[in-house]
Amino acid sequence: MYLLVLRRIVYFLMPIVGVFFIGALPYLFFSNVQGIEAVARLLDSGALENALFLNQDLGLFFEPYLDKIWDLFINLIKFSNVTFYEYQQEKLLFPTILKPYLYSIKLVLGAFFLAIASSIILALIIKILSDRIQKGIRFLFFSLESLPDIFIVVIIQYSMILYVRNTGNLLFPIVHSDQNPSYFLPIFCLSILPTLFLIRTLLFLLDDEDSKTYVEFARAKGIRYALILYIHMLRNSLLSLFYYSKNVYWLLISTLFMVETIMAIPGITDFMLDNGPTTPDVITVSVLLMFVPFYLLFTLSSYVLEYKLGRTNEEVA
Amino acid sequence: MSVWRSPLFLSGFLIIVTLFFGSIIYSHFVPNEKQPVMQIRFDEQKQPVDSAPIAPFKEMPFGTDRFGVSMLHKVIDGAKYTLGFAFLVAFARLFFGTILGLILSQLPKPVLRASSKLFESFYYAPATIVAYLLIYPVLQIFTWSVPKEQQTIFSLLILILIAVPTVMVTVANETSKFLENEFISSVKVLGGGRIHKLRKHVLPYLKPRLSILYSQQLIATLLLAAHLGILQVFIGGTDFITLDPLENNTVPVAMINEWSSMIGANYYQIRGDRWIVFAPLAGFAITILALNFMVEAMKRQYLAKGAYTKRTRRVRKTKTPVQVKKLSQEQFDRIMKTGTDN
Numbered sequence: 001m002y003l004l005v006l007r008r009i010v011y012f013l014m015p016i017v018g019v020f021f022i023g024a025l026p027y028l029f030f031s032n033v034q035g036i037e038a039v040a041r042l043l044d045s046g047a048l049e050n051a052l053f054l055n056q057d058l059g060l061f062f063e064p065y066l067d068k069i070w071d072l073f074i075n076l077i078k079f080s081n082v083t084f085y086e087y088q089q090e091k092l093l094f095p096t097i098l099k100p101y102l103y104s105i106k107l108v109l110g111a112f113f114l115a116i117a118s119s120i121i122l123a124l125i126i127k128i129l130s131d132r133i134q135k136g137i138r139f140l141f142f143s144l145e146s147l148p149d150i151f152i153v154v155i156i157q158y159s160m161i162l163y164v165r166n167t168g169n170l171l172f173p174i175v176h177s178d179q180n181p182s183y184f185l186p187i188f189c190l191s192i193l194p195t196l197f198l199i200r201t202l203l204f205l206l207d208d209e210d211s212k213t214y215v216e217f218a219r220a221k222g223i224r225y226a227l228i229l230y231i232h233m234l235r236n237s238l239l240s241l242f243y244y245s246k247n248v249y250w251l252l253i254s255t256l257f258m259v260e261t262i263m264a265i266p267g268i269t270d271f272m273l274d275n276g277p278t279t280p281d282v283i284t285v286s287v288l289l290m291f292v293p294f295y296l297l298f299t300l301s302s303y304v305l306e307y308k309l310g311r312t313n314e315e316v317a
Numbered sequence: 318m319s320v321w322r323s324p325l326f327l328s329g330f331l332i333i334v335t336l337f338f339g340s341i342i343y344s345h346f347v348p349n350e351k352q353p354v355m356q357i358r359f360d361e362q363k364q365p366v367d368s369a370p371i372a373p374f375k376e377m378p379f380g381t382d383r384f385g386v387s388m389l390h391k392v393i394d395g396a397k398y399t400l401g402f403a404f405l406v407a408f409a410r411l412f413f414g415t416i417l418g419l420i421l422s423q424l425p426k427p428v429l430r431a432s433s434k435l436f437e438s439f440y441y442a443p444a445t446i447v448a449y450l451l452i453y454p455v456l457q458i459f460t461w462s463v464p465k466e467q468q469t470i471f472s473l474l475i476l477i478l479i480a481v482p483t484v485m486v487t488v489a490n491e492t493s494k495f496l497e498n499e500f501i502s503s504v505k506v507l508g509g510g511r512i513h514k515l516r517k518h519v520l521p522y523l524k525p526r527l528s529i530l531y532s533q534q535l536i537a538t539l540l541l542a543a544h545l546g547i548l549q550v551f552i553g554g555t556d557f558i559t560l561d562p563l564e565n566n567t568v569p570v571a572m573i574n575e576w577s578s579m580i581g582a583n584y585y586q587i588r589g590d591r592w593i594v595f596a597p598l599a600g601f602a603i604t605i606l607a608l609n610f611m612v613e614a615m616k617r618q619y620l621a622k623g624a625y626t627k628r629t630r631r632v633r634k635t636k637t638p639v640q641v642k643k644l645s646q647e648q649f650d651r652i653m654k655t656g657t658d659n
Contacts, residue, residue: 007427011434018438022447029451029471036454058455058463058471146609150543150580151602158591254443261547269446273548276450283450287442295441 012299019291020069023284026277028065031057037278072281076288084279093285097271101289103181104260104267108252108290110183111190115248118191119198124234126199127206128226138203145196149255153189153262160185176265186259193255194248201244205237242305249294320618329610333400336604340396347390349574353377356385370590380592382583388596395574396600399542402552402575407534409477411527414484419515421485422492429489436482444479444537445544451475452550472552476541480534487530488523495522525619532612536605543601546577547584576600 026033035056075082082093126137160174173182206229209215218228257269268286275282320326347353355377358367373380379388421429452472455463463471495501496519504514542552551571571578576597583593644652 011430014431014434015437015441018435019442021435022438022442025447025451026454029475030454056454056463058467142609142613143606146606147602148540148543148598148605150547151598154587154594154598158587161588250440253441254445257443257445258544258547269443272446273449276446277454280450283442283446291438291441 015295016288016292019287020073020284023280023287024065024068024072026280027068028061029058031059031061033280068280072284076285082279082281082285084275084282086275093282097268097282097286097289100266100268100271101286103265104256104269104290106183107186107190107259107265107267108256110187111194111252112248114187115191115194115198119195119202120234120238122195123199123202123206124229126203127229138200141196141199145193145200149193149258150262152192153255153258156185156189157262175263182263182265186263186265189259189263190252190255194251197247197251198241198244202237202241205240206233209233209237239305239309242301245298249298253290320615323614323618325610326614326618329607329614332603332607333611336396336600337400337404340393340400344394344397347394349394352390352394353387354385355381355387370586370593372590373592379596380590382593383586383590388592391574391579392576392596392600395576395579395597398573398575399539399577399600400604403535403538403542406473406476406538407531410480410484410534410538411531413477414481415488415523415527417481418485418488419492419519421489422496423511426493429493433486433490436486439479439482444541445548448475448479448541448545449548449550452545453548456550472550476538479541480537484530484534488527491523491526492519495519525615529612529615529619532608532615536608536612539601539605539608542577543580546579546581549581551575551578551581 030036072082083090084093126134129137157174160171164170172185173180174185176182176186210233215228215233218232219225256267259265260267260270261273268290272283272286355371356368357365358371358376360366367375370383371377371381371385373388377387377389379392381387382391421432452475455468455471496514501514501518504518509517545552549569551569552575569582571582579597580594580601587594
């Protein structure tokens with residue numbers, strides 16, 4: 001029993017440990033990571049024109065790598081702050097990171113809920129259409145899902161520009177500025193790929209549900225198909241949909257980066273890209289900030305589901 | 318039915334092959350020295366009307382970039398670099414990932430589970446940011462202390478290494494799940510060793526899955542390359558061109574016509590001369606679409622139930638309703654008495 005609990009805890013902590021291993025990777029490959037920061041300072045202060053002299057060896061440096069991981073680990077356990085350097089001043093990570101972090105969290109959560117709501121509505125609509133139209137729509141959605149995320153973001157931004165050019169009024173701000181924060185368009189761009197993914201998954205699950213006996217029974221009793229679909233099948237497949245939220249999270253995070261870069265949004269990935277090369281700790285902390293809340297929520301609720309339903313999440317990839 | 322007969326797979330495959338080999342053949346006949354250039358456009362009266370960048374569908378099919386080179390030429394010429402690079406990286410990822418995954422699958426179960434949990438973090442940390450964190454300093458900050466070839470090799474290695482853990486864990490999990498099959502214990506009883514099991518049973522099972530994984534890694538590599546291009550990290554190598562010497566206006570320019578660097582180097586022009594960005598982006602979109610077609614077709618083919626065992630062609634029988642026999646009174650009586658017709 002103790003062993004089981006211990007094993008659970010170890011497995012639970014493993015991905016979080018993995019993030020530390022990723023964040024410290026520059027120390028594994030570069031001999032002189034501190035040098036990058038030092039040079040950035042000198043460049044800012046005007047003492048240097050370029051970083052050409054910086055001596056750096058590439059290779060595998062295991063000792064500083066493990067030291068760094070351990071250092072950061074101890075630091076975070078003690079809740080001591082990480083400092084980083086930006087625009088000629090030493091900054092503390094913790095109040096500074098919260099602003100971009102909260103912005104990104106708003107975008108991600110908004111996109112997440114938008115994706116779930118719209119995918120359920122669209123999937124239900126598609127499901128009651130006739131077979132031939134369904135086939136066509138499924139193929140269309142599949143093709144849309146295959147488009148690279150840059151393409152989608154750029155096209156949406158550009159179509160907004162076209163709209164402004166032709167009609168003269170801006171529907172939504174396409175680029176972020178502090179006076180005029182842009183929320184709708186980034187959330188919309190972010191939610192497109194997850195929505196398409198969720199529609200595909202939900203349709204797959206609903207198709208699976210179609211062949212179950214309770215559906216046949218209900219139809220034999222003369223209940224309309226749409227009614228069975230909305231009430232029973234949807235309820236049953238939503239639970240299975242929960243296990244796919246990992247993939248949705250992954251899609252959201254990888255698209256978030258593109259949206260933030262293209263729409264000039266000062267979010268968390270932008271923060272990482274600005275300060276990551278000089279201070280690799282920033283990457284670790286930011287990835288942890290994005291990842292841990294989701295991971296806790298996901299794992300705990302999957303344990304609860306497992307306890308209630310008596311099945312494991314192993315069977316769902 | 319082999320996957321080669323599926324129209325979805327074939328169309329995707331044909332697009333990829335045409336792009337790649339078409340690009341090689343094209344650049345054999347039209348090398349970069351002979352590239353179509355139009356810096357100033359004249360109308361019928363030989364009056365100059367337009368200068369580079371020239372908009373698409375006016376003499377040049379996809380317009381020109383700001384140096385007057387036809388975008389169509391650049392995109393076709395660049396296909397072989399981008400695709401070839403992706404083929405190479407995806408293959409290396411798969412090669413190392415499969416070998417390590419097979420080794421990992423032979424280790425005890427707790428080790429396998431723990432490491433698959435550990436490497437799950439590679440799935441959550443956005444690959445682009447990790448790649449940028451490692452490649453950007455080498456290519457842009459301390460360029461001086463590392464020779465050019467070493468820079469290229471290093472960035473290639475990073476792009477490969479970044480996905481090896483995920484491929485490895487996928488392969489290891491598939492293998493260990495497969496090894497739980499009942500017939501594997503029969504193999505053991507009959508005297509099959511570890512190597513025999515891997516070679517004769519696991520590899521044939523993994524082969525179709527690996528081809529799916531390969532296409533997926535191709536897509537991931539292309540996306541990663543495009544993302545890095547936007548971040549001004551060019552795979553083909555970076556050159557700097559000073560546009561106005563007096564204003565110190567220096568822009569990064571890709572050394573070869575590689576798609577991702579074409580997007581990245583010209584991204585600032587998207588609001589003015591959008592076709593310069595849209596042409597390579599369309600190239601990416603078409604390639605990834607074609608690859609996804611192939612993945613989907615292969616998934617339908619290989620991952621269907623019972624794909625491992627030999628499949629017989631199933632002919633769907635049209636069900637005809639059972640004919641109602643017309644019975645005479647005599648036959649009816651006999652059936653009622655004896656229970657059979659004759």
